[in-house]
Amino acid sequence: MRKVAIVSWATTQFVKDSKLNVFELGCEACAKILHSTDFDKQDLDAVLLSSCTTEQYSSTIISEMLGLSPKVSQRVDNLCNSGTNAVANAYSLIASEMCELALVVGAEKADSTGNKLLWDITRGSFMFPVHWAAIFAKAHMRKYGTTEEQMAMIAVKNRKNATKNPNALFRTAVTIEQVMNSRKVADPVKLLDCSAPCDGASAVLLASDRIAGRMTDNPVWIKGIGQKTTSASFANSTNDLTTIESAKSAARDAYEMSHLGPESIDVAEVHDAFTILEILAMEDLGFQEKGGKIRRNGGIKVNPRGGILGCGHPVGATGVAQVAEIASQLSGKAGGSQVSGCKHGLVHNLAAAGSSATVIIMGR
């Protein structure tokens, strides 16, 4: 099995309305990679689009718009978990030696159909993501005494981090008081506990160890990947509302594959579509004990780009942007949000109510 590296990446600015369609958004991120990376585009074997768009043949349309004729052109759709699923697919294509060089692009519009799962009628009238987030939050508060202030601190931290990220949707910090006083959408989840859908795209270029050195002196290696799908519905996603079982399973597999543990991770991008999800992620990934205090300083750095709360949530682009961020951090190119001396990074990406999860561990 070949080793696989991330050799280039690019993310567009995330905005409420870019006026671009999903193809134009995707091409914008890809063009940055094609301009900045030294390779012959005839050598690009695969183009994988991560998106919940209803547009048909979309990866192939993007390929043609970019003047590419890859062997493999496919769209990957798994709601908010699409981006890392596409990266995992690209990894598999290269590791298995079917391909040498694969471009993964995530692109989404703010009004994506991926924002709401209509199929899951077990939720009756309460089918919005904020409804299951509120249930997870209440369950965690009941069992572990987690407070609304602790959830608010996640929003404060990630919004502060986003002020250093030129691509973030939200570039203004918020205070705990602002979060606590924001409108209760589904009590105890408030408006500023929630991420916002937006337009955005992100792309990463994956290469085999045979050719990665031609494109960069500083490849970031994919060390381990874990994935788990427990269900599509909220009803069957987890038996314990204080944990995301798919994430625990995916993390276990990723740690095993990488021969690394949570203590080795220096920087992480975790799926904070709601503040409670970052708390659950910290526990499910083994970064802190169940019901442990939220770390504010020291230890692992989490969501230095601003996370989903700060950057916005273009559903299919999110997982790719998370991978791009960790690649950027590990190669020392994260600018104002750089975590100094980081050697290993982790991406944690979820779909609807944690019904599926992906964990990717990367290293220098």
Place this chain on the structure above:
Amino acid sequence: MKDIREFLESIAAGEFKIPVCGSCGARAWPPSKSCPNCYSHTMLERIDPIGTLIEFAISNVRNREGAFGVIDIDGIKIVGGLKTQRPSAGMKMKLSACGLREDGSPFYDFEAA
């Protein structure tokens, strides 16, 4: 169950029925015409719609205001509106009403049992 419309028609009529496998007896939830265990056909069957409130929260989403929660009815988990003054986790609840909203999506309401 012929298809999902049969389940929704039942809900629209105010009757809460669950698809049950005609072969192995497993329940299909979320509702499905085929059994997730042995892939045989399912048939809608009445169940005693009494369960336990696992967790609840308060929705302020427009047109979806009010208390809601996850109710476990003998292993079937369902999210419904709570038509009771003081819901609490562990409370016994029974389905008091179900139907379809204007947009065609189902609703399930529960009250204290």
